[in-house]
Amino acid sequence: MAGGEFALIEQLRSRLGKAGKGVRLGIGDDAAWLDPAGRQLVATMDTLVGDRHFFPDVRPYDLAWKALAVNLSDLAAMGAEARWCLLSLALPLRAAGYGAWMEDFMAGWSALAERYGVTLAGGDTVSTDGPLTLSITALGLVDQCVMRRDTARPGDMVWVTGSLGDAAAALDLALVERGQEGQSFPCSVAQQEALEARRLRPTPRLEFGEAAAACGVCCAMDCSDGFLADLSHILEASGVHARIALDALPLSRELMDLAGEDPERWQRWPLTGGDDYELILCAPAALSAALQRVAAALSLRLTAVGSIQSPNPNGQVAVTLTWRDQSLSLPSSWGHVHAL
Incomplete structure (x- = not known):
């Protein structure tokens, strides 16, 4: 990318790297200098690869x-x-350059970052013969103990924020449109637009996560690979069992109209679909009123979908699934593919 790389870095610095809270030195030096001011630091990282995690024609x-x-x-x-965030961009070589592409990319980044006061503090840019690839490291601060996967206990209620399944249904439609393997179903233009918005622009539940931890919730996980898969991670880490009502999983109005009373669609979309980026929480019943007050203050839907139970006598960690109070067999297998 030669000299163009420095121009790109300057473009990112001027648009996204403005000084934020705790940034002593941001984009422009060998490394960022951050000041957590005595608080605990939490870090995460995720990588998205073109043609694997997102469609090539996705809008920047x-x-x-x-x-x-x-x-x-x-x-x-x-x-x-x-x-704070660190961003690594591997951009395929192309004659047209990335001027307009970067403008749209930075607009999308800013729209979400400014909502939560997140500063781009550094990163890297390279040219590549391979697919477009993004790696992001996100850093956050906590004042109390962090919520974890291994702290669910028998008697806890299982809660879910927002709604589940919209992104999975939208992905089905997108795959069918591209002639790939997906499930086709009747869907109005308005319904498809609502589902697609949830697939492309999920809302991270940061305010609720902070407030839940402050209320005393110790166990949570974000729902990215599908409710069943992610709940299973909690159960395995905590060594417990769960009883979940499939018909209690929260659906948007649009998805409810499409799923109807068909338990197979409930299993395909809200139960195993993924890409929701809602929170799954396991918390003692005594915290229910406090959590509901927090959700109401944030105008956020919060739904109790089941409970945590002691493991089976043989020690096996499992999920008991019900539909209209009747036992239901779990899907024999489930998988998830991120796609934009």
Whole structure:
């Protein structure tokens, strides 16, 4: 990228690297100098690769938003206040350059970063013969103990923020449009637009994560690979069992209209679909009122979907799934593919 790399770095610095809280020295030196002011530091990192995690024709605005959002969602699951990010961009060589592309990318990044006071403090840019690749490191601060996966206990209620399944349904439609493997279903233009907005521009639940940790919640995880897969990570780490009501999983109005009373669609989209970036929390019933007050203050939907139970007598960690109070077999397998 030669001299163009320095121009690109300056473009990022001037638009996204303005001084933020705790940034002693940001973009422009060999490393960022950050001041956590005596608080605990939480860090996460995620990488998105073109043609694997996002479609080549994704709008740069949406790519930037989601790439940042998936990292901020990890911080939310830990109860952290998001502060800083590092961005690595590997840009394929092309004659047209990246002027207009970068303008749209930075607009999408700014739209989300400014909402949460997140500063781009550094990173790297390179040219590549391979696919477009983004790696983001997000850093946050906590004042209390972080929420973790291994702290669910029998008697805890299982909660979910927002709604599940929209992104998975939107991905089905996007795959069918591209002639790839996906499930086709009747869908109005308005419904498809609502689902697509959730797929491309998820909302990290940072305010709720911080408030939940302050209320005393010790166990949480962000829902990125599908509710069932991510809940299973909690159960395995904590050595417990869960009972979940499939029909209690929160759906948007649009997805409810599409899923109807078909448990197979509920399993495909909200249960195993992924890319929701909501929070799964396990908390004692005594914290229920406090959590509901926090959610109401944030105008955020919060739904109890089940409970944590002691493991089976043989020690096996498992999920009991019900539909309309009747036992339901778990899907034999489930998988998840990020796609923009």
